[in-house]
Amino acid sequence: MGSAGQNAWKLADHPKLPKGKTIAMVVLDGWGEAKPDQYNCIHVAHTPTMDSFKTTAPEKWRLIKAHGTAVGLPSEDDMGNSEVGHNALGAGRIFAQGAKLVDLALASGKIYDGEGFKYIKQSFNNGTLHLIGLLSDGGVHSRLDQLQLLLKGAAERGAKRIRVHFLTDGRDVLDGSSVGFVETLEKDLSNLREKAVDAQIASGGGRMYVTMDRYENDWNVVKRGWDAQVLGEAPYKFRSGVEAVKKLREEPKANDQYLPPFVIVDESGNPVGPIKDGDAVVTFNFRADRMTMLAKALEYADFDKFDRVRVPKIHYAGMLQYDGELKLPSHYLVTPPEIERTSGEYLVHNGVRTFACSETVKFGHVTFFWNGNRSGYFNEEMEEYVEIPSDVGITFNVQPKMKALEIAEKARDAILSGKFDQVRVNLPNGDMVGHTGDIEATVVACKAADGAVQMIIDAIEQVGGIYVITADHGNAEDMVKRDKSGKPLLDKSGNLQILTSHTLQPVPIAIGGPGLKAGVRFRNDVPTGGLANVAATVINLHGFEAPNDYEPTLIEVVDN
Numbered sequence: 001m002g003s004a005g006q007n008a009w010k011l012a013d014h015p016k017l018p019k020g021k022t023i024a025m026v027v028l029d030g031w032g033e034a035k036p037d038q039y040n041c042i043h044v045a046h047t048p049t050m051d052s053f054k055t056t057a058p059e060k061w062r063l064i065k066a067h068g069t070a071v072g073l074p075s076e077d078d079m080g081n082s083e084v085g086h087n088a089l090g091a092g093r094i095f096a097q098g099a100k101l102v103d104l105a106l107a108s109g110k111i112y113d114g115e116g117f118k119y120i121k122q123s124f125n126n127g128t129l130h131l132i133g134l135l136s137d138g139g140v141h142s143r144l145d146q147l148q149l150l151l152k153g154a155a156e157r158g159a160k161r162i163r164v165h166f167l168t169d170g171r172d173v174l175d176g177s178s179v180g181f182v183e184t185l186e187k188d189l190s191n192l193r194e195k196a197v198d199a200q201i202a203s204g205g206g207r208m209y210v211t212m213d214r215y216e217n218d219w220n221v222v223k224r225g226w227d228a229q230v231l232g233e234a235p236y237k238f239r240s241g242v243e244a245v246k247k248l249r250e251e252p253k254a255n256d257q258y259l260p261p262f263v264i265v266d267e268s269g270n271p272v273g274p275i276k277d278g279d280a281v282v283t284f285n286f287r288a289d290r291m292t293m294l295a296k297a298l299e300y301a302d303f304d305k306f307d308r309v310r311v312p313k314i315h316y317a318g319m320l321q322y323d324g325e326l327k328l329p330s331h332y333l334v335t336p337p338e339i340e341r342t343s344g345e346y347l348v349h350n351g352v353r354t355f356a357c358s359e360t361v362k363f364g365h366v367t368f369f370w371n372g373n374r375s376g377y378f379n380e381e382m383e384e385y386v387e388i389p390s391d392v393g394i395t396f397n398v399q400p401k402m403k404a405l406e407i408a409e410k411a412r413d414a415i416l417s418g419k420f421d422q423v424r425v426n427l428p429n430g431d432m433v434g435h436t437g438d439i440e441a442t443v444v445a446c447k448a449a450d451g452a453v454q455m456i457i458d459a460i461e462q463v464g465g466i467y468v469i470t471a472d473h474g475n476a477e478d479m480v481k482r483d484k485s486g487k488p489l490l491d492k493s494g495n496l497q498i499l500t501s502h503t504l505q506p507v508p509i510a511i512g513g514p515g516l517k518a519g520v521r522f523r524n525d526v527p528t529g530g531l532a533n534v535a536a537t538v539i540n541l542h543g544f545e546a547p548n549d550y551e552p553t554l555i556e557v558v559d560n
């Protein structure tokens with residue numbers, strides 16, 4: 001906005017809607033709309049509050065798109081996720097997201113002309129190129145086909161020694177699919193070996209137990225990865241990646257998300273690929289939240305979150321830059337989307353005071369992602385962000401209520417305090433418990449989230465405010481993989497194929513509360529509306545017209 005200065009931030013008054021109403025903006029994480037059956041945990045759970053919106057005020061309830069191109073993903077086959085969902089909700093426009101930008105850079109070859117690739121290339125002659133990231137075709141954090149292209153492209157451009165450190169998924173793809181992905185990777189690496197490139201798998205582990213923590217919930221996760229990837233130390237040693245994953249999956253209750261860390265060793269038992277001085281490292285995930293902690297460990301000189309033991313002097317680049325504010329990492333292969341002029345920034349410039357809260361595992365969603373992948377406050381005097389510490393070291397089916405009550409209480413207190421115009425929260429239950437694949441626990445999770453919504457709208461009732469309740473993508477509404485006709489699929493042994501991932505489903509949005517002016521309802525001329533249409537809607541409810549280039553508002557005010 002720069003030279004245009006403060007004036008350019010000024011939003012016009014809405015011709016019909018008043019200012020000064022307290023708005024609760026609630027995001028239910030992983031809460032989509034799907035056919036009601038026994039695998040729809042939202043349907044099975046007792047959720048009177050969310051149900052009531054649909055039945056009591058149908059003109060103030062609708063579905064919006066939360067996946068595919070509506071949130072900047074490459075295709076309609078891409079399920080939604082928190083990063084793109086919250087980006088769209090906060091920014092009010094659709095930006096081509098990491099997945100798509102990497103596709104384009106690889107297809108055009110521009111990825112190899114950029115500063116980031118030139119930087120890592122300096123290690124190709126005398127060092128090893130290490131690739132670290134999530135191995136699946138889930139498309140939420142990374143994609144196998146992008147890794148394959150990068151391996152090929154790096155080898156063609158002089159990488160002589162390559163080591164892959166993979167993280168198994170089972171969260172964005174079916175549990176057990178890791179074996180197939182590792183087999184594919186082994187085949188690619190053996191093809192490279194035929195071309196005289198010394199290419200091998202060096203280490204691995206499950207994404208939720210090794211490396212991919214987020215928002216500094218548990219540094220031990222990153223440390224386990226560091227020990228395997230950098231130091232070459234892990235509790236398990238195998239001769240090949242396929243053998244590792246197959247063996248580790250034989251343990252009772254083992255699953256792809258939580259496989260323990262392992263290293264691949266040579267015939268003398270020595271690790272084949274610890275990261276050493278002079279090597280290059282690329283973290284090939286495009287998504288930020290779960291790579292930021294590792295990026296800090298790889299890049300920061302004064303890092304003190306765990307004892308790194310040995311800090312190799314490397315050329316490190318991220319697939320993308322993961323944090324624009326922190327400039328982390330300083331080298332990257334693809335420039336991230338520039339998400340600027342988000343609704344949060346407009347609102348602080350127009351006097352709207354904001355409170356945002358979630359528990360650790362989703363805290364960055366309603367702050368960092370909401371604000372266009374930007375850390376910190378726009379204006380410390382007008383905003384307060386509160387993080388409730390998440391439970392550490394458990395899978396959330398053990399505590400499916402998570403911190404829903406605590407989040408709702410914080411929101412209630414913020415609403416009743418009169419200090420804020422917007423109180424924004426993320427309720428993680430449907431998503432975090434849905435990812436465990438535990439149907440019973442997910443039902444409990446949905447009920448807890450519904451109760452939290454009720455507590456928040458009770459507070460809104462008391463202050464004469466407005467509520468906007470929506471979700472960022474589906475998850476808990478469908479817990480099984482289905483065939484095209486919608487019938488649940490069974491595996492070879494006749495067991496249900498449990499769906500731990502997000503879905504392609506639309507999500508609900510409901511508005512209401514005593515402060516909502518009579519005559520406000522959803523328009524029917526934006527049938528394809530998606531998450532990006534929510535920002536203009538909320539700006540209107542704060543009493544302003546949205547910026548011209550925002551996706552259109554979902555509401556109209558009819559005079560009665």
Ligand SMILES: O=C(O)[C@@H](CO)OP(=O)(O)O
Pocket residue numbers: 029030080081082083140141171172290431
């Ligand atoms: O846990 C995560 O990292 C993703 C799934 O890969 O979920 P969400 O987008 O809801 O954060």
Ligand SMILES: [Mn+2]
Pocket residue numbers: 029030081082083085431472473
């Ligand atoms: Mn989410």
Ligand SMILES: [Mn+2]
Pocket residue numbers: 030082431432435475502
């Ligand atoms: Mn999720």
